[in-house]
Amino acid sequence: MNIHSFFYVTQLPKGIHLWRCTTISDLMINEQIRDREVRLIGENGEQLGVMSSREAMKLAQEAELDLVKIAPTAKPPVCKIIDYGKFKYEQTRRDKEAKKKQKTVELKEVRLSPNIEANDLNTKMTNARKFISKGNKVKITLRFRGREMAHMNQSRHILDDFAKALEDIAVVEKPSKLEGRSISMVLTEKR
Template sequence: MILNEKIKASELQLTGLDGENLGLVSREEALNLARQLKADLVCTSLYSSPPPCKLVARGTAKREADKEKQEARKQAQPPKLKEIRLTPQIEEHDYETKRRQAEKLLASGDAVQLVVKIQGKEGQRAKSLLEQLLKDLAEAGKQETGIQLSGKQAAVRVNPL
């Protein structure tokens, strides 16, 4: 974004504070008008001749640019992986709580790793619990890996839609 004195073009296509077209004006005239109105002169595009510029309330343009940069940075980050732990003998109320928690995490854009701790011969029970949970989370997320039974736990990863 190019502001005020950094604009080098000799003539500008100027738009006022309220969006009214002020026509073709010289650079100095536009800068003087911006100072009088206590506003910033912002160049919106460098690819046309004369470049279109607009008057914006002082500080607003910089805040908007910072907000856009922050959003771009947020979008560039990979989704985080959150883990939710369960046991095979989970009560119905606790199951619903964990399901809602997983839905909330998936809705916010984070991936979820569902882990069931196994003791002894609870492998089939843990697998059926994860299958039921995957069925309930079908609207919020998509299964990335298969259900992995290994030693003391059964795990599956769910990505947001």
């Protein structure tokens, strides 16, 4: 049998002791199950019906396995007779497998200035094209400093040209928007 909790005693006034249990796992197992009645599922997945938790515990001990509460909110709670260590191992393996298949999309940023030269703009477009082809989103930020703030609206065409140059592989997810001292927009891969 697996024991997955620690017991400790706290001293209360007048010499009364109180046993407390801190659980390591999120599921209740074996002696932690204190419900009067439980619905039991056998080790092969067969329904064994509703019975007291003591009877269920006895059946689990006879099979030399653990009694695990798998659905605590059900009426009555559902318990299953399984090998808890093997169950946790399978669960972590499934979680790792799901994480491998999950694709994370990063947000890359390309910063521009209002008086950017054509060659520099082409270099930034090449970088953005690489990011988008790898499946990432790209945030294009046009930053203004000092007196450039007076000519914000005249510089908005830079972002439009940038989006037009990448329209073969990208679409505008968020259109250009003024945020403090900068205008930014987000491009994402074309589906």
